[in-house]
Structure formats: C-alpha cells, structure tokens
Amino acid sequence: MKLLGVDIGGTFTDVYFVDNETGEQRIHKVSTTPDDPSEGALTGIRELCAMTDTDPGEIDYVLHGTTIATNTVLEYDGVETGMITTENYRDITHIGRHQRPQNYSIQQSVPWQDRPLVERRYKKTVPERIAADGSVERELEESAVADAAAEFREAGVDSIAIAFLFSYLNDAHERRAKEIVEEVHPDAYVTTSNEVYPQFREFERFTTTAMNAFVGPPVIEYAARFERQLADLGVDADLHVMQSNGGIATEEMVRQTPVSLLLSGPAAGILGAKWRSDATVPDDEATDVITLDMGGTSADIGIVADDEIVEANVRETEIGGYPVMIPMIDIETIGAGGGSVAYVDPGGAFRVGPESAGAVPGPVAYDRGGEEPTVTDAHVTLGRIRDEFFLGGELGLETAAPREAIESALADPLGIDPIEASLGVLEIVNTNMANAIRSKTVQKGRDPGQFTLVAFGGAGPLHAASIARELDIPRTLVPSNPGVLSAVGLSTTDxxxxxxxxxxxxxxxxxxxxxxxxxxxxxxxxxxxxxxxxxxxxxxxxxxxxxxxxxxxxxxxxxxxxxxxxxxxxxxxxxxxxxxxxxxxxxxxxxxxxxxxxxxxxxxxRLPSSERVPIGDPDAAIDDLAVDTRDVYFGGDGEPTAYATPFVERRALGAGQELAGPAIIAETDSTILVPPDFTARVLEYGDIELRNDAVHQ
CATH class of the missing domain: 3.30.1490 (Dna Ligase; domain 1)
Known part of the structure; x- marks a missing residue:
C-alpha cells in the first residue's frame, strides 16, 4: 500500500511518501505557488516519485490538506452568492445577534455586515413556514422559488443557498426548493442548510449555509482540477481531502459540504502530533500535549487532553469573524511564522507580524527580492540556520543580507546592535505564541506545566525551547520530520x-x-x-x-x-x-x-495508516557527530552571548543519545535549537525530547 500526503502551506508545500509493504518513508518540500497551489503540489509529487523510483500509477491513496477554503474566506474572494429564505426573514444574516466581535468598540468591523457573504439584492424570500414543532404551517409557494431561481440565472448568480426557518426539524421545503432551483437554473451550485448542518440557531445556520455556497464553487473546482492533474500525471488513486474535524473527505463529501475544509491544513498537523506523541507515553498514561505548528506564515496551536483532540465549542467556531457551525478541531491561529515581518511602527514600537513575506518574495535570506526583515532573517543573523543544511542546501540561503536588513530597518531606528535587534524579534514572536497558548490552557483552567509541548513545522523547533521555558513546560517533543508533520498526519486519519x-x-x-x-x-x-x-x-x-x-x-x-x-x-x-x-x-x-x-x-x-519505524542504535559517539562548530548568539538576563555551538545532522543520531546544549540539530525540513540550559534526547522512533536542565535538577 503506497500513500502520498500533500500539505500546502503559505511558504512551502510538503509531500510525504510511505510504502507500507517495504517500510520506506520519504519527505520532500517545494515552494508553494500562490497563483495556483496545485502546481507546486504536482511538482513535489513528480519529484518525490522520481526520488523513490515509484511509478505514479502504483500510488493507492492521495491525502491532501489545503487552505483553499480558508483563503477564500479570509481574502473575501468567493463567488457571487444568492440566498432563498423564508418570507419576512431576509435580513437574518445581516442583523446577527446582540454579540459583536468587540463589545465596546464603536469603530469595529462586523464581518457579516461589512463583507456580507450574500449581498442584500441577492437575498430572495418565498412564502413558506415550518412551525417550531416541525409541522407545516404554510405550504411552500413553488412559483416564487422558480421566479427567484430565474432572477439569479439572469443576474449570473451561479451559487445559491437555501435556508428556511425550522428546516432542521423538517427539511421538506428545502429539498423541494432545491429541486425547483436545479430545474430552472441547472448550472447553479445549490446547497441547503439541512445538508450543511441541520441545527437550531438560525443566524449561525444561515451564515454557515451561505459560506458553503460562497466557497463551494472554487473549492470544488480546485479539487476536481487537482484530481484531473493527478490523473494526467499517471496517478490512478482517488483524492481524499482533510476536513476541519480531523477526518478525511471523499470528493463527494467535498462537493456537498466544502465548508467542512476550512481548517483542512492545520487539522492534519494536530493529528500528526498526537500520533507521534502516543508512542512516547507509557501505556498507563494518557496523551496530554500542546501542539505548536509554526510555518512560514502563521502558527497554529491545538490541545490534546486525556488522549482526545479538543474540539471547538459551537459558540467559538468562526473563520474570519463569521460564525461557522460545523465540527472543528479547536485551533488558535496567529500571524507568527518564519516569514513574519519585523518592523518599527510609526509610534516607535517594535513589532513582529502578522504581515508575512510569504513564499514570494519571502525572507531576505531567500534572495528572492525580499527587503523587509523577518523571523527567519533574525535566526540567520544569530547564526542558527546554516546554508548547507537548509532544505539540503537546495535553496541557496543568503547570510549577509539579513543582517543588513535588520540593521537598517530595526537596529538603527531603535539605537541597538543588530544582534540585540535579532534577539528582540524572537522574543516578541515567542511571547505572542506563548500568549496564544495561554488562551488555550490557562484561560481554560488547564496548567500548561502538565502538558508536553509538541513543536513542528519548519520554524517550530527553533522556538520550542524558549516557549517551553516561558510557560514552565518541563518536556518538549520535536517529532521526526517536523517540517512536514502535517503531510504525515494526513496518512494517520480516517x-x-x-x-x-x-x-x-x-x-x-x-x-x-x-x-x-x-x-x-x-x-x-x-x-x-x-x-x-x-x-x-x-x-x-x-x-x-x-x-x-x-x-x-x-x-x-x-x-x-x-x-x-x-x-x-x-x-x-x-x-x-x-x-x-x-x-x-x-x-x-x-x-x-x-x-x-x-x-x-x-x-x-479506517484507512491504511503510516507506521512508526524505529531508528536503531547510534553508529558513533555523540562527541564525534558535530559536522561543524560555530558561534551562535543566545540572549538571557544579561548581554547577548556567543556560544561555540556544534551543528549535528539529525539523521546521524541514534536512539538513546543525549546532547547537551548549546547545540543545533539540523535536517532538511527543519532546525532544532537546543539552548545552553536544555538537553536533547533521541527517542526510539527518532523523536527528540528537549528538557530544561534547570527545571529537572
């Protein structure tokens, strides 16, 4: 059984290959292609098949995590959408409830009013009424539905949401209205609230249905195009896509409820983190972890408590400020990634993010035209990322330009040294992530000190120890292949x-x-x-x-x-x-x-799943594994200090080996920072455990 996991991020696209018969597992990263994300994904698949000498026709499953639905909402880039609803209830999705995003602001933006998913002129009402007990109080006026559908057809509105009062108790009118619309406007994508999520609370149900129609055509077109492109490549397997609830969707599921893909990418990372963590916990103990997925654009935080991935409460599920009433893993996303831009604002404050340099132009170190200093540039300036290790040396990392960008944009305006400015960039972004973790732990009555921090993504392992120190988390786990863990997580779900x-x-x-x-x-x-x-x-x-x-x-x-x-x-x-x-x-x-x-x-x-493979005993003593030793800067209570720091390749490490900080553990898809007060230990399946020596004395 051969599986492919494909996860498209803001900066890189990750591809994971596993052959369950031979035990072979390979990873590959390529740059994301923002104009058409499928292009980068196909490039990664093609190259990985060549690397593993695999005929694309031999692949049995393609599992995909995508941000297409999320980006459509956040960028307000969906299709023109129409809505047919109960007479006299035209403005439910505009009025909303008494709650507002910011209770006391008189200048706030209310997304469903400022950026409506359905313009008011495209909201049509028809006579009908289902009573509160599910009985029919007034029959559906079918001619009114046909007239509304004809008006949408003439206006070029090709995506239509149908949402009636109390349809969650009796959906007969919605089903009949859909039949009529499809007869009159056969080219339209039509969705009903009962198909999307038949639950009470009309504002949230109507809005979720409208969002399903708003993102539906672009999501469906993307999935269909990607599947055609896979077929052109020679891949005969069906495409399966990650949902917000942590499950995998078939193409038919995507077609019916594309809104279920809103957290497609981040959900896979949490699944992968739990899967790796389960093997490190004694059989008589539950898995309790905080997941930190830090990529190039954002950081996603999730919780696993008592072996269960925590799901969001219905009162908290929202995307881009719009309420979304579908099952979702509870994920906190903030603008903190390797590409997050550091700057001094007009008031003289030192800030990092949420703006990101993204895949293009990317950080200054990528030498692709980026001019604003980023988190990645700060690490390069501090000596923590080496050109020959970063993506296996394929990217051609620039090491001098980042320091110059930090000096001109940050150090000079603030009157400090570039090293201090670089450490300041990292302190700010680490604090932002620690505060986001507190919102999911301390503010929910959970003690972060009782959890393990699982750090992954291309940038997560560089920040893990500092965040664990700030939150008094005694144990941190960096999974095997952390930079592509979301792609790996796709192969562990059902x-x-x-x-x-x-x-x-x-x-x-x-x-x-x-x-x-x-x-x-x-x-x-x-x-x-x-x-x-x-x-x-x-x-x-x-x-x-x-x-x-x-x-x-x-x-x-x-x-x-x-x-x-x-x-x-x-x-x-x-x-x-x-x-x-x-x-x-x-x-x-x-x-x-x-x-x-x-x-x-x-x-x-249940679908076929990837398997954990033991890495075996070490081939050499830990003191003989350093491929180079260079000065790396660390902060602290005093002045920045340069430590002679060994660089070790992760693939050279064996189970049971320990490495005292300071040290840099480098691999193709990520870099692990072991500060002077931490120790790293290699576990059975290649996961690396970081512990704060001061806490464990």
Missing part, C-alpha cells in the same frame, strides 16, 4: 461523517427507548455514507454524543456517551455533563434541570 439532530427536551423527561431509536437512525445514516464510500463494516466505528445545557442557558457542551451498541443511563449523561461544566467554567449546578439539545453521531472509516 474517513469521517458527522450527523446531528435537534432534540430540545429535559433530560429527566426523555424516553430511553425513543432516545435509542433516534441514535440508531443517526448511526444508520452515517454508516450508510461510509459504505457508499466503499468502507467495509468491520472498518467502521461510531461514536455518539449529546449536546446538553442547564435549563435557561444559551450554550451547551457536547457530552460523549458511548458507541452505537448502547446508550448509557440518563443519570450517567447528567453526571458527565456536570463534571464537564465544572471543568470548563469552574462551577456547576447539580440541582438544576439539564436540557438535552442535540444528538450527534460521528462515524469513522
């Missing part, structure tokens, strides 16, 4: 379908038999979808959960309740919810009634 239905009843009044029947229906729906994707029954697993809240609350928590084989007692659901509420908010109300709001079923269809 197909996934989610299904939800709204219940609205007090937990104490729920009929257990009726509850089992509802879950049985959800289970059948998601398993049927997987069987349609050619997944055998013995490869399907279903997990059930329930969204609960105290009566009178506005938001709920998702309570895991078991598998498709049994539904636990309602008392067990109540106890679990009380415990989760206390963990999330610091208190609970055990005497208050609990309301059951939504029922959920998640089905996973």
């Amino acid at each position: 197909l996934q379908y989610d299904r939800i239905t709204t219940e609205f009843s007090l937990l104490e009044a729920v009929d257990r038999d009726a509850l089992r029947e509802e879950y049985a229906g959800l289970t059948a729906a998601v398993t049927d979808q997987l069987r349609d994707a050619d997944v055998d029954g013995d490869r399907i697993e279903v997990e059930l959960s329930a969204d609960c809240r105290y009566e009178g609350q506005g938001y709920e928590l998702s309570v895991p309740i078991g598998t498709d084989e049994s539904v636990p007692d309602l008392e067990a659901i109540r106890e679990t919810f009380d415990a989760m509420h206390e963990a999330e908010f610091g208190h609970n109300f055990p005497d208050n009634a609990v309301e059951l709001v939504n029922l959920r079923a998640t089905a996973r269809g």
Whole structure:
C-alpha cells in the first residue's frame, strides 16, 4: 500500500511518501505557488516519485490538506452568492445577534455586515413556514422559488443557498426548493442548510449555509482540477481531502459540504502530533500535549487532553469573524511564522507580524527580492540556520543580507546592535505564541506545566525551547520530520461523517427507548455514507454524543456517551455533563434541570495508516557527530552571548543519545535549537525530547 500526503502551506508545500509493504518513508518540500497551489503540489509529487523510483500509477491513496477554503474566506474572494429564505426573514444574516466581535468598540468591523457573504439584492424570500414543532404551517409557494431561481440565472448568480426557518426539524421545503432551483437554473451550485448542518440557531445556520455556497464553487473546482492533474500525471488513486474535524473527505463529501475544509491544513498537523506523541507515553498514561505548528506564515496551536483532540465549542467556531457551525478541531491561529515581518511602527514600537513575506518574495535570506526583515532573517543573523543544511542546501540561503536588513530597518531606528535587534524579534514572536497558548490552557483552567509541548513545522523547533521555558513546560517533543508533520498526519486519519439532530427536551423527561431509536437512525445514516464510500463494516466505528445545557442557558457542551451498541443511563449523561461544566467554567449546578439539545453521531472509516519505524542504535559517539562548530548568539538576563555551538545532522543520531546544549540539530525540513540550559534526547522512533536542565535538577 503506497500513500502520498500533500500539505500546502503559505511558504512551502510538503509531500510525504510511505510504502507500507517495504517500510520506506520519504519527505520532500517545494515552494508553494500562490497563483495556483496545485502546481507546486504536482511538482513535489513528480519529484518525490522520481526520488523513490515509484511509478505514479502504483500510488493507492492521495491525502491532501489545503487552505483553499480558508483563503477564500479570509481574502473575501468567493463567488457571487444568492440566498432563498423564508418570507419576512431576509435580513437574518445581516442583523446577527446582540454579540459583536468587540463589545465596546464603536469603530469595529462586523464581518457579516461589512463583507456580507450574500449581498442584500441577492437575498430572495418565498412564502413558506415550518412551525417550531416541525409541522407545516404554510405550504411552500413553488412559483416564487422558480421566479427567484430565474432572477439569479439572469443576474449570473451561479451559487445559491437555501435556508428556511425550522428546516432542521423538517427539511421538506428545502429539498423541494432545491429541486425547483436545479430545474430552472441547472448550472447553479445549490446547497441547503439541512445538508450543511441541520441545527437550531438560525443566524449561525444561515451564515454557515451561505459560506458553503460562497466557497463551494472554487473549492470544488480546485479539487476536481487537482484530481484531473493527478490523473494526467499517471496517478490512478482517488483524492481524499482533510476536513476541519480531523477526518478525511471523499470528493463527494467535498462537493456537498466544502465548508467542512476550512481548517483542512492545520487539522492534519494536530493529528500528526498526537500520533507521534502516543508512542512516547507509557501505556498507563494518557496523551496530554500542546501542539505548536509554526510555518512560514502563521502558527497554529491545538490541545490534546486525556488522549482526545479538543474540539471547538459551537459558540467559538468562526473563520474570519463569521460564525461557522460545523465540527472543528479547536485551533488558535496567529500571524507568527518564519516569514513574519519585523518592523518599527510609526509610534516607535517594535513589532513582529502578522504581515508575512510569504513564499514570494519571502525572507531576505531567500534572495528572492525580499527587503523587509523577518523571523527567519533574525535566526540567520544569530547564526542558527546554516546554508548547507537548509532544505539540503537546495535553496541557496543568503547570510549577509539579513543582517543588513535588520540593521537598517530595526537596529538603527531603535539605537541597538543588530544582534540585540535579532534577539528582540524572537522574543516578541515567542511571547505572542506563548500568549496564544495561554488562551488555550490557562484561560481554560488547564496548567500548561502538565502538558508536553509538541513543536513542528519548519520554524517550530527553533522556538520550542524558549516557549517551553516561558510557560514552565518541563518536556518538549520535536517529532521526526517536523517540517512536514502535517503531510504525515494526513496518512494517520480516517474517513469521517458527522450527523446531528435537534432534540430540545429535559433530560429527566426523555424516553430511553425513543432516545435509542433516534441514535440508531443517526448511526444508520452515517454508516450508510461510509459504505457508499466503499468502507467495509468491520472498518467502521461510531461514536455518539449529546449536546446538553442547564435549563435557561444559551450554550451547551457536547457530552460523549458511548458507541452505537448502547446508550448509557440518563443519570450517567447528567453526571458527565456536570463534571464537564465544572471543568470548563469552574462551577456547576447539580440541582438544576439539564436540557438535552442535540444528538450527534460521528462515524469513522479506517484507512491504511503510516507506521512508526524505529531508528536503531547510534553508529558513533555523540562527541564525534558535530559536522561543524560555530558561534551562535543566545540572549538571557544579561548581554547577548556567543556560544561555540556544534551543528549535528539529525539523521546521524541514534536512539538513546543525549546532547547537551548549546547545540543545533539540523535536517532538511527543519532546525532544532537546543539552548545552553536544555538537553536533547533521541527517542526510539527518532523523536527528540528537549528538557530544561534547570527545571529537572
């Protein structure tokens, strides 16, 4: 079984190849091609097939992480979208709720008003009404739907969202309206709210449906084009794409709910980090990690607690300021990457990011026309990145120009030395990332000192030790092949379908038999979808959960309740919810009634997975492995200090070896910084553990 994982980032595109029969695993990085990201991906695949002497026709699975949906939203570059909704409810997606992004600002930007996904002139209403109990209060006026579709066709609006009130209880009107629109405007992409996510809260449901239509055509066209290009290359395998929930989607899933790809790339990195971390934790302990994926443009932070990847709460899921009501891994993204630009603002403040030099022109060190100093340029100035190691020496790293850029743009205006300015760049960006981690740990009642920091991405291992020191995290893990871990993570996940239905009843009044029947229906729906994707029954697993809240609350928590084989007692659901509420908010109300709001079923269809390969014992003593020793600058409480620092190639290290800092461990896809107060230890499968010597004395 041969697998290819392809992850497209802002600066580099990563390709990972694994042959499960021979155990061969290879990685490759190429520059991202912003105008058409698939070009860089195809180049990487073509080159990697040549490197491994693999016929493209032998590849069985192509797994892909893409930012196409995210970028479409953030750049407000979707298609002209129309909406058909219930009469008198035309402005739901404009009015929103009483909450605003910034509660007390009178100059804030409200995305759904300033940058509407559907312009008001393209919002059409039709007479119809489903009542709050799911019954038909007023029949759908089909002629009005046909007229609206004809108007969209004449206006050139080819993507249409259909969202009616209470359709999550009865979607008959939405289904019929879609049939009519497709008859009148057969070239249109049509999506309904019940297909996207049938859940209460009309503003969020309508907005999510509108976003599905807004990003749908470009996402679908990209996926179809990429699959055609793969076929032209000789690849006969179907394309599978990472979703925001950590599962893999087929082409049919992408076509129906392209909005599910909004966190496609970052999600794969968290999966890869958990997969590598699982092997380093004793069998009787749970995996508890903070993931830090720092690439060229941004840093993505996720949490794995008690072996489970933390998912975002429905009240917190948003992209670009728009609420998005779909299952998502809880990821915090900030503008902190190797390409983040450092500058002195008009007020004289020293800042780093969120602007990035990206893939083109990139940092000054890339010698591609970049003139503004970046985080990467600071590392080069401090002597931490060497030309011969960076991407195997293929890029041709410039080492003198970065210092000159930092001197003119930062050091001179601030009246400091270029070395101090470079250390300042790193201190600022490290603080930004540490604060983002605090928002996911300390502010959620989690002690970061009880977690392992897993650092990856091209830039993550350079910053890991400093962030761990600032947050008092005792153990840091740098996985094998950290620069391409998101591509590796693609090969460790499964197909996934989610299904939800709204219940609205007090937990104490729920009929257990009726509850089992509802879950049985959800289970059948998601398993049927997987069987349609050619997944055998013995490869399907279903997990059930329930969204609960105290009566009178506005938001709920998702309570895991078991598998498709049994539904636990309602008392067990109540106890679990009380415990989760206390963990999330610091208190609970055990005497208050609990309301059951939504029922959920998640089905996973297991796919072939990559395997961890032991690296074996060392071939040489650690003192004999340094390929060079040069001065590298480190900061601290006093003046910047130059340390004679050995450079070691990671591939030369064997299991069990330890390396005291300062040291630089270099590899093709990343660089690991071991500061003077840290020690690095090589683990069984090639992962490297960093520990702060001061903490462990």
